[in-house]
Every structure is written in C-alpha cells, then in structure tokens.
Amino acid sequence: MNNRLKSGLLAAVLFSMPVVAFAQQYTVYFNQNGKLTATMPSVAYVRQYKIAAGKAQVQDFYYPSMKKYSDPYEIPAGQIKVFVPALDNGTLTLWHFNGQKKMVGSYRNGKPHGEWVNWYPNGKKSAVMPYQNGLSEGVGSRYYRNGVKESEIQFKHDKANGHWKQWYSDGSPKTEMMMSNDKPTEIISWDENGRIVSELSIRNGKRSGIILDWYDDGAKKSELVYKDDQLVKKTFWDTDGYVLE
Known part of the structure; x- marks a missing residue:
C-alpha cells in the first residue's frame, strides 16, 4: 500500500x-x-x-x-x-425525585403491552394495569398509600366487565359492582362501619332495590325501595326504633 x-x-x-x-x-x-x-x-x-x-x-x-x-x-x-412519548418497543421506567421507582411499562409495536406498575414515593405500589396490544385486559388494581388495596376491576377488550370492588383504607369493603361493557348491572355498598347502604340492580339504566341510612348507634334510620328508578316505598325510623308516619 x-x-x-x-x-x-x-x-x-x-x-x-x-x-x-x-x-x-x-x-x-x-x-x-x-x-x-x-x-x-x-x-x-x-x-x-x-x-x-x-x-x-x-x-x-x-x-x-x-x-x-x-x-x-x-x-x-x-x-x-x-x-410522555410512546415507544415503538421496549420498556419505559420512571423514577420519583427521591430515587424510588415511579413507573414501569412496556410497549410492543407502539402500544402498551404487558403489566404496567406505578409506585408512590414511599415505595408502595399505587396501581397495576395489564395491557394487551394497547387495550386493558385482565385485572387492574389501585392501592392506598398505606399499601391497602383501594379497588380492583376486571377488564375485557378495554372495558370493565365482571367484578369491580372497592375498599376503605382500613381494608373493609366499600362497594362491589358487576360491570358489563363499562356499565354497572349490580351494586352493593357499605358504610365505614360495615353496614349496607345500598343494594341495587340496574337494567336499561334504571335502578331497582333498596337504599338505607343508619343512625350512629347502628339503628336503621331510613329505607327507600326503588323499582325501575321509581320510588315505590319509603320508611323512616326515629332514634327509639319507632316507624315515623
């Protein structure tokens, strides 16, 4: 050369x-x-x-x-x-200012895919959401800062289908719903003392069932009964347990 x-x-x-x-x-x-x-x-x-x-x-x-x-x-x-860009493929990992992990989520072909997880700055999990080709698919959960589960929703094809449960921060039940294509069909709710405050079914957007209210001592205060969104019966009690006319 x-x-x-x-x-x-x-x-x-x-x-x-x-x-x-x-x-x-x-x-x-x-x-x-x-x-x-x-x-x-x-x-x-x-x-x-x-x-x-x-x-x-x-x-x-x-x-x-x-x-x-x-x-x-x-x-x-x-x-x-x-x-907040969308990756073509790969994993996006974010961090809180204090160095704790904030979020981990993966992409496939430009869409969220797999389990996405979020955390609070204290290191406890705040949310979990499963994706399949950009759509919510599976059971998604949210958590209080103390680590107690706040809610749990079943998704199918990016819509709530199945059970949707909610809890108070002490772990006691708050609400349980049956969902169909993002719409509730049955609802049961409890107050923080564990007493039922509503038990309803919903058909064609109309409620049927009961709504309850309670005195602080646990005695029943009122009961409202609905049928196809119409109030068909109402009962009230005084603090001594007598029905009010």
Missing part, C-alpha cells in the same frame, strides 16, 4: 471517529405540566437526546438537580417534544 493511500485511509478513519463517538447531544425543557418551555424559571424536567437513523436515544432528568427521571429509552425522533 503506497503512502498516499495509507494517508487517505488514516484521514478517513480519524475524520469519522468524532461523528461516531461524539454524536451531538440536544436538550429540550419541560415545565411541571409536561409542556415545552424556554423560560428557565419554569423548567421542571430536562430531556437530553441524540438522533441516529430517525430514532432518538433519550433520557429525562429533574431540573435543576439533574436526578434521573427516566432510564434511557428510544423513541421515534418525531416524538422528542412529547413529554
């Missing part, structure tokens, strides 16, 4: 190295509401990214501490200004 050819090859290698090793890094800023901003006093998050082949290699940070808000991820370059 002659010296001129060697020199040309060496120059080509040296010229290309900075482009590969030191791809230009860009920065955009977002406010607390996830909106783009160029006003530094309003900046809450910083996005740093590099572009290659139409894809952006991204990581988000809190500002001004520069603590990580996300793990690195890849998105289409066109989504770089969207605060």
Whole structure:
C-alpha cells in the first residue's frame, strides 16, 4: 500500500471517529405540566437526546438537580417534544425525585403491552394495569398509600366487565359492582362501619332495590325501595326504633 493511500485511509478513519463517538447531544425543557418551555424559571424536567437513523436515544432528568427521571429509552425522533412519548418497543421506567421507582411499562409495536406498575414515593405500589396490544385486559388494581388495596376491576377488550370492588383504607369493603361493557348491572355498598347502604340492580339504566341510612348507634334510620328508578316505598325510623308516619 503506497503512502498516499495509507494517508487517505488514516484521514478517513480519524475524520469519522468524532461523528461516531461524539454524536451531538440536544436538550429540550419541560415545565411541571409536561409542556415545552424556554423560560428557565419554569423548567421542571430536562430531556437530553441524540438522533441516529430517525430514532432518538433519550433520557429525562429533574431540573435543576439533574436526578434521573427516566432510564434511557428510544423513541421515534418525531416524538422528542412529547413529554410522555410512546415507544415503538421496549420498556419505559420512571423514577420519583427521591430515587424510588415511579413507573414501569412496556410497549410492543407502539402500544402498551404487558403489566404496567406505578409506585408512590414511599415505595408502595399505587396501581397495576395489564395491557394487551394497547387495550386493558385482565385485572387492574389501585392501592392506598398505606399499601391497602383501594379497588380492583376486571377488564375485557378495554372495558370493565365482571367484578369491580372497592375498599376503605382500613381494608373493609366499600362497594362491589358487576360491570358489563363499562356499565354497572349490580351494586352493593357499605358504610365505614360495615353496614349496607345500598343494594341495587340496574337494567336499561334504571335502578331497582333498596337504599338505607343508619343512625350512629347502628339503628336503621331510613329505607327507600326503588323499582325501575321509581320510588315505590319509603320508611323512616326515629332514634327509639319507632316507624315515623
């Protein structure tokens, strides 16, 4: 190989190295509401990214501490200004300011897929939602900050179908509903003392059943009976247990 050819090859290698090793890094800023901003006093998050082949290699940070808000991820370059972008494929992991994990969710073909989990800053789980090709599918749950389950819903094809249960923060039952395509068909509700306050069925949007009210000592205060959304009977009691006329 002659010296001129060697020199040309060496120059080509040296010229290309900075482009590969030191791809230009860009920065955009977002406010607390996830909106783009160029006003530094309003900046809450910083996005740093590099572009290659139409894809952006991204990581988000809190500002001004520069603590990580996300793990690195890849998105289409066109989504770089969207605060909560949709990945083509892969996992999006977010972090609270205190370093506790905030959210983990996976994408497949640009849609949420698999189990998405959220956590409170105290490290306790706040929500779980299963997805299949972008649709809610399975049992989704929410939790109070103390770790007690707040609600549980069965989803099918992105709609509530089946049981929807709710609990008070002490774990006692609050509401239980049967759902059909996002609409309740049966409802039972309890107060914080465990007393039933309503027991209803719903057909064609009309309620049938009873609604109850109680005195603090546990004695019944009133009972309303409905049929097809019409009040057909009502009974009231005084504090001594006598029916009021």
